[in-house]
Amino acid sequence: MNVLGYAQRLGKSLMLPIATLPVAALLLRIGQPDLADIPWMAAAGGAIFSHLSIIFALGIAVGMSKDEHGAAAIAGAVGWYIIEAVATTVDPSIKMGVFSGIIAGIIAGHSYNQFNGVKLPQFLAFFGGKRLVPIMTGLIALITGAILGFVWPPIQEGLNAFGNAVVGSGAVGQFSYGFLNRLLIPVGLHHVLNTIFWFTIGDCVQVTYTVAGSVMNTCVNPEMITSLAVGGSAPDVLNGGMIAGSEITQIADKVTNGDLHRFFAGDPNAGIFMNGFFPVMMFGLPGAALAMVLTANKGRKAETAGILGSLALTSFLTGVTEPIEFLFVFLAPALYAAHAIMTGLSLVVANALGTLHGFGFSAGLFDMVLNWGLATKPFVLVLQGFVWFFLYFVVFFFAIKTFNLKTPGREDLAPATAGSASSAATSTGTGSDYEQARQYMKSLGGYRNIKSIDACITRLRLTLENGDVVNEAQLKALGAKGVVRLGSGNVQVILGPQAEIIAGEMRKIPADDSLADVTLP
Incomplete structure (x- = not known):
């Protein structure tokens, strides 16, 4: 597997443990004295944050395993306990944080894939197959823990030095993180970057x-x-x-x-790697959406407004931005580069203004309001948001007009589809979720061409036998916002929030379904 393909799998696997954060943040925040003042509720949320490392081990093990079996999760827990115990016995000063969970999860996932079908001699048959997975994981973790006991201290010092350098670099570090965070979104590797800043630095x-x-x-x-x-x-x-x-x-x-964990723990200095996302996600991207609507071709403004309006509202309320970003990242990559630059600048400005804010899910209105009491100068952050709305609108509007960029509503469409509501920008497939899944599978080359199906919040993450047979035009006609290729066999299809539903339905399609009756746009 190529490096990008493997990183894609790891990024996808990180989403499962990260998905626990919204409920943890919700419980922890509501239980605080300045809100509901329910200590047991706050303790429930705090318990999740306190055990993030083993949650990472469980989630990554499941995500890295080929069929997401529970045996991989058990193996992940076994691996984590052994790595932590062995490494800290060798050197009690070791504090690996979520990295021990990540390492244990990777070991367990690969152990499951390698050993879940192994048959042992008759007298050891009970320990074969899936029961062998936690045993082998434990043995590998034993060796890994001993090695980490000696090699992790310098790694730990290096990570601390890196974190201190980023924090100490002030505006340079803040801009670099915000810029790279957006730049890595098209290939889905921003989760790896976020793990470093949100769960390890500081x-x-x-x-x-x-x-x-x-x-x-x-x-x-x-x-x-x-x-x-x-x-x-x-x-x-x-x-x-x-x-x-x-x-x-x-x-x-x-x-x-980590910045996120410390923010909810009450650290008055945490939030410098989260606060600047609020002006972008709540205000900036909606401003960009308005610019794209106003610059759409005559006769397509209403259609474009219907699409972008809902996506802008999603970004404003929840901070889920990928659906709107993928509408222009491939059509106008220069605009996306400008978006990444303005995100980096937002972090710099937010910190220069002395604001601090955090989120359990993403930088949308829900998290802003819920965590308002923990924030520093949140009203200033809102004022910055209005400025960013205007900034994004002006940059997008004049760039689109000046360079005739092919943003939504301005694409060159075939005569049969021009102005049609069933065009690539508007179609979402027909029929039930299951029928849509069959349409997507046929566009991807059929059952035999798909080796694995995964999904994160907004995208299908697929490993294919032959990526060349993927019909991107049909995928976009079905409603895909974009298609990302990571090597010959690793493909991501950007669908939006329904990605997990479609992935689940695709897994239900039997191997003998020829898809001959499936009609494509």
Whole structure:
């Protein structure tokens, strides 16, 4: 498998554990004293954040296995426990965070693919097949943990140095992350980048304290822990001096890593790699959508408005941007490059203005409102959003007009489809989800051409026998926003939020279905 194809599988696998974050953030946030004040609800959300590493091990193991079997998940847990125990016994200073889960998940996934069908001699037959998977995973994890015990400390120092360099570089690091985050979206590798920034860079230790009779939390630099004690008073420097003299009731025994995790743990310095996405997703892309509607060809404005209006609303409310981004990334790649640049600039400006905000799912209205109480200067972030709406609108409008870019509503359509509501930009297939899945499968070359079917939030991730037989025109006529090829056999079909549904229906299609009765646009 080529490197991009393998990275595609890993990126897809990361989505399963990351999908647990919205519910974790929701429970943790609603349970806080400034909202519902339900301690057990906050504890439920906190439990997920506290065990992200093993959740990553479970999710990646399932995602990397060829048929997403539960045996791979069990093997992932076994591998994680062994790696953590062995590595920290060799060197107690090791703190791998989610990386131990990622490593364990990869080992377990590959072990499942390699050993799930192995037959052992009769006297060992009970331990063959899928029962062999956690055994082999454990043995491999044992060796891996011992090796990591010696090699991880310098890696850990390197990661810390990288994180400190990015944070210390200020605007340069912020811009680079925002720019690369958008630039990697077409190939689906932004999840790998996000894992580094959201779950590994920066650390703190959670401290619980009482103030005015209420139980509160904050997250402080690990170096401060030596000066704190349960039952003692919070020093003037804790949380900017706002809680000086309050009684400390609990100090966590685990370090919290990553911008996202630290934000929800109460770190007043977290959010620098999330805040700048709110102006882009809530305001910038809707501004771009308006520009594309107004520049659409005469007679197609209403049709284009219907498409882009719903996608802009999705971006504004939820922060799911891929459906709208894939409408112009291939039609006008220069505009997409401008979008990536403006995203990087948004992070720089948001941090320069002193704002901090975070999300459990994405930078949409739902997360902005829910986490408003944890944010720093969120109203300023909204004001920046209005500026970004205008910026995106102006850049897109004049670029489209000046360079005659073929954005939605301006594409060169065949005479039979020009102006038709069933064109590539508007069609979403016909009939039930199952029938649409059969249409997609036929456009992909049929059952025999598909080796594996996966999906993330907005895209089908496919491994094919022969990628050359894929009919991109038919896929787009069925409603695909774009098709990404990662080597000869790895293809991504951008569908939008229905991707998981279509993938599930495609898996139900029997091998003997010839698809002869399927009608394509």
